Amino acid sequence: MTRPLVTLLTDFGVRDPSAAICRGVIFRIAPGAEVLDLTHEVRKFAIRDGALMLWSALPYLPVGFHVAVVDPGVGTSRRPIAVRMGRGDILVGPDNGLLLGPADRLGGVDVAIELVAPEYRLPVVSTSFHGRDIFAPAAAHLAAGVPLEALGPWLDPATLVPSPLPAPRSIAGGLATEIVYVDTFGNVKLSALATDLVAAFGPPGPGAVFDIGPAGGDGDGMRRLPWAATFGEVGPGQPLLYEDSYGRVCLGVNQGNAAERLGLVTGMELELRPV
Amino acid sequence: MTRPLVTLLTDFGVRDPSAAICRGVIFRIAPGAEVLDLTHEVRKFAIRDGALMLWSALPYLPVGFHVAVVDPGVGTSRRPIAVRMGRGDILVGPDNGLLLGPADRLGGVDVAIELVAPEYRLPVVSTSFHGRDIFAPAAAHLAAGVPLEALGPWLDPATLVPSPLPAPRSIAGGLATEIVYVDTFGNVKLSALATDLVAAFGPPGPGAVFDIGPAGGDGDGMRRLPWAATFGEVGPGQPLLYEDSYGRVCLGVNQGNAAERLGLVTGMELELRPV
Amino acid sequence: MTRPLVTLLTDFGVRDPSAAICRGVIFRIAPGAEVLDLTHEVRKFAIRDGALMLWSALPYLPVGFHVAVVDPGVGTSRRPIAVRMGRGDILVGPDNGLLLGPADRLGGVDVAIELVAPEYRLPVVSTSFHGRDIFAPAAAHLAAGVPLEALGPWLDPATLVPSPLPAPRSIAGGLATEIVYVDTFGNVKLSALATDLVAAFGPPGPGAVFDIGPAGGDGDGMRRLPWAATFGEVGPGQPLLYEDSYGRVCLGVNQGNAAERLGLVTGMELELRPV
Numbered sequence: 001m002t003r004p005l006v007t008l009l010t011d012f013g014v015r016d017p018s019a020a021i022c023r024g025v026i027f028r029i030a031p032g033a034e035v036l037d038l039t040h041e042v043r044k045f046a047i048r049d050g051a052l053m054l055w056s057a058l059p060y061l062p063v064g065f066h067v068a069v070v071d072p073g074v075g076t077s078r079r080p081i082a083v084r085m086g087r088g089d090i091l092v093g094p095d096n097g098l099l100l101g102p103a104d105r106l107g108g109v110d111v112a113i114e115l116v117a118p119e120y121r122l123p124v125v126s127t128s129f130h131g132r133d134i135f136a137p138a139a140a141h142l143a144a145g146v147p148l149e150a151l152g153p154w155l156d157p158a159t160l161v162p163s164p165l166p167a168p169r170s171i172a173g174g175l176a177t178e179i180v181y182v183d184t185f186g187n188v189k190l191s192a193l194a195t196d197l198v199a200a201f202g203p204p205g206p207g208a209v210f211d212i213g214p215a216g217g218d219g220d221g222m223r224r225l226p227w228a229a230t231f232g233e234v235g236p237g238q239p240l241l242y243e244d245s246y247g248r249v250c251l252g253v254n255q256g257n258a259a260e261r262l263g264l265v266t267g268m269e270l271e272l273r274p275v
Numbered sequence: 276m277t278r279p280l281v282t283l284l285t286d287f288g289v290r291d292p293s294a295a296i297c298r299g300v301i302f303r304i305a306p307g308a309e310v311l312d313l314t315h316e317v318r319k320f321a322i323r324d325g326a327l328m329l330w331s332a333l334p335y336l337p338v339g340f341h342v343a344v345v346d347p348g349v350g351t352s353r354r355p356i357a358v359r360m361g362r363g364d365i366l367v368g369p370d371n372g373l374l375l376g377p378a379d380r381l382g383g384v385d386v387a388i389e390l391v392a393p394e395y396r397l398p399v400v401s402t403s404f405h406g407r408d409i410f411a412p413a414a415a416h417l418a419a420g421v422p423l424e425a426l427g428p429w430l431d432p433a434t435l436v437p438s439p440l441p442a443p444r445s446i447a448g449g450l451a452t453e454i455v456y457v458d459t460f461g462n463v464k465l466s467a468l469a470t471d472l473v474a475a476f477g478p479p480g481p482g483a484v485f486d487i488g489p490a491g492g493d494g495d496g497m498r499r500l501p502w503a504a505t506f507g508e509v510g511p512g513q514p515l516l517y518e519d520s521y522g523r524v525c526l527g528v529n530q531g532n533a534a535e536r537l538g539l540v541t542g543m544e545l546e547l548r549p550v
Numbered sequence: 551m552t553r554p555l556v557t558l559l560t561d562f563g564v565r566d567p568s569a570a571i572c573r574g575v576i577f578r579i580a581p582g583a584e585v586l587d588l589t590h591e592v593r594k595f596a597i598r599d600g601a602l603m604l605w606s607a608l609p610y611l612p613v614g615f616h617v618a619v620v621d622p623g624v625g626t627s628r629r630p631i632a633v634r635m636g637r638g639d640i641l642v643g644p645d646n647g648l649l650l651g652p653a654d655r656l657g658g659v660d661v662a663i664e665l666v667a668p669e670y671r672l673p674v675v676s677t678s679f680h681g682r683d684i685f686a687p688a689a690a691h692l693a694a695g696v697p698l699e700a701l702g703p704w705l706d707p708a709t710l711v712p713s714p715l716p717a718p719r720s721i722a723g724g725l726a727t728e729i730v731y732v733d734t735f736g737n738v739k740l741s742a743l744a745t746d747l748v749a750a751f752g753p754p755g756p757g758a759v760f761d762i763g764p765a766g767g768d769g770d771g772m773r774r775l776p777w778a779a780t781f782g783e784v785g786p787g788q789p790l791l792y793e794d795s796y797g798r799v800c801l802g803v804n805q806g807n808a809a810e811r812l813g814l815v816t817g818m819e820l821e822l823r824p825v
Contacts, residue, residue, distance in 0.1 A: 075505030230625030
């Protein structure tokens with residue numbers, strides 16, 4: 001029989017031992033589980049970055065128990081929750097939108113509960129490390145076979161804080177779309193998916209070209225970029241628009257760093273117009 | 276039967292493959308062991324940082340075999356050792372104080388040995404990578420069932436280099452306490468535990484306030500900070516004193532970086548006085 | 551029976567979830583495999599850095615299935631390959647020299663194939679993430695018992711892009727040798743192995759001293775450094791030449807950062823002359 005999978009995504013950083021402590025807590029409770037670190041280098045307190053990474057990663061993983069902790073509200077009244085998705089995954093973490101990021105890729109929210117049962121927490125619950133004291137133990141007990149409903153009362157999914165991932169907006173002759181993430185290669189990921197682009201403008205053909213620049217500007221910062229199927233279609237150091245391996249519209253530079261080269265940062269809103 | 280647990284804590288960094296090589300050596304010798312990386316980003320040569328991380332992490336982990344390597348004296352006469360704690364854990368690494376950091380949280384030192392038996396080292400022992408050649412193999416053989424006494428002769432625990440973790444000092448009307456670590460969130464950890472604070476001043480009540488600043492100064496750099504049970508008790512960006520999730524007195528900033536905000540670095544001695 | 555070993559080495563970075571996604575893909579296909587991350591912090595697009603890390607690490611690991619992805623040519627016509635070494639390891643990745651870095655330490659290239667069989671790729675193959683779509687699935691299927699020849703047609707090993715690791719050159723009275731890597735401690739690794747040094751000058755005796763500096767210069771930047779068996783033979787902060795734990799000639803500084811102290815960076819060619 002396959003071992004159950006538990007994944008961890010946090011903003012704890014790889015220097016501090018916090019993430020390893022969560023793994024240790026899981027190993028104590030569910031020694032037969034396979035534990036996979038998605039990342040512990042989410043930008044501090046950046047709920048949306050974490051939501052996007054879950055959206056990217058979880059569809060490629062087996063159905064599992066996924067702990068996610070980017071939690072600026074730890075110790076306040078924000079609820080600790082577990083959410084079961086249509087595909088069967090259970091996500092565990094704070095009720096701040098983080099867990100709902102990947103919902104549309106996992107079959108949507110099926111049921112949600114509030115994690116309150118003391119027998120599935122550590123004996124002492126601190127005010128600042130719920131990853132260790134509440135979330136990791138919950139996922140481990142679930143992986144060890146405890147039924148979801150044992151961990152706390154049902155919550156109405158409509159009361160959960162919604163996903164922080166924004167959608168692109170139609171504007172006259174184009175799309176307005178926010179930069180949602182810059183990856184470690186400097187590739188710039190937009191809120192628009194390739195399907196959004198196709199819905200707005202039809203499928204980009206060979207040689208398609210777009211103007212892209214700051215939304216609502218006077219057009220001075222616009223750049224004309226080719227739509228390319230591979231980085232290799234443009235020369236080294238040249239920029240391009242492309243669909244990344246998750247189906248998202250991105251700006252890249254062949255063998256270079258697009259964010260640095262084009263002066264782009266997370267949170268900027270851009271306009272995208274076919275030429 | 277549960278797999279034995281082997282943990283690794285080093286200053287090797289995540290970029291170089293050194294830590295992974297240690298894991299590979301362990302897997303070769305003890306393929307049934309569960310191996311857990313506590314961290315490989317201990318500040319280079321910072322024995323005390325490593326000792327503090329072991330102090331924080333090990334109590335939350337099952338009894339196991341713990342390799343710790345922060346080893347500026349590798350290749351000199353410093354002894355390679357293994358230490359068994361009262362709880363049953365065996366810690367493996369250099370005799371430079373690192374392994375004794377968590378002793379008081381694991382039931383104290385039970386017995387110690389010097390790692391000299393050649394059959395439990397790699398065939399060739401380098402002068403600069405004892406993690407790979409001596410420590411990882413020792414822990415792996417122990418995890419595979421070799422008895423501790425087979426690895427070398429007993430050492431008198433009184434001859435071991437003591438823990439580098441300092442204690443706070445009583446001063447007139449307060450405590451002098453050193454900054455022992457700044458975590459990746461910028462939270463500033465002091466040598467004083469909450470129990471030290473209670474022993475000195477009694478339990479801090481609701482609304483308790485402290486003056487804190489450079490020890491032995493003229494009082495000009497003192498700040499008045501609230502003692503708070505949770506970060507959320509102060510506004511975003513506001514500083515506070517709190518007991519962290521390990522029982523240690525810390526300075527934090529709600530959703531911010533206290534070390535940067537307050538200009539504090541590891542090694543500074545502070546005075547703490549109730550108002 | 552021992553679990554098969556799958557290792558991963560990439561330039562994906564520890565912040566993005568890309569490496570974890572590869573692990574998840576492997577776990578789905580070969581849940582019984584042990585997966586070991588060698589590093590995901592290879593400098594972006596630095597094929598030679600990756601080749602050197604494989605050269606260093608693989609000899610200390612059991613025979614296994616090794617995925618390596620530093621792949622500036624992803625999406626172009628560069629071939630996806632698997633290479634079996636004399637020792638029995640199978641390396642999987644792009645045909646750009648990366649996989650051949652460790653060949654001489656693993657018994658040389660035995661056979662090579664091109665990874666084209668669609669049933670051993672993910673159903674959709676992107677143009678920018680072959681680690682996830684081609685290489686991780688290939689290694690996982692191999693670890694699960696699929697024979698190498700099922701994944702694609704044989705390639706003539708003589709057609710593979712050769713290893714990027716340079717050899718030192720003999721010059722009048724010395725060796726010219728390139729800096730191939732600076733590790734996280736700041737130790738400076740040369741293309742020359744200790745065996746190259748011995749072949750050129752004979753074994754360095756006690757008290758041996760070398761002049762080292764920029765190759766082809768006027769001699770002004772030369773430094774006189776002792777050859778030492780351990781860092782502790784020189785004082786803290788003092789530079790030395792030594793054989794590292796892999797048999798490579800290096801420049802170090804006892805408890806310090808040699809690259810910063812001596813102003814050295816990867817890619818510089820140095821001259822080394824016995825005094």
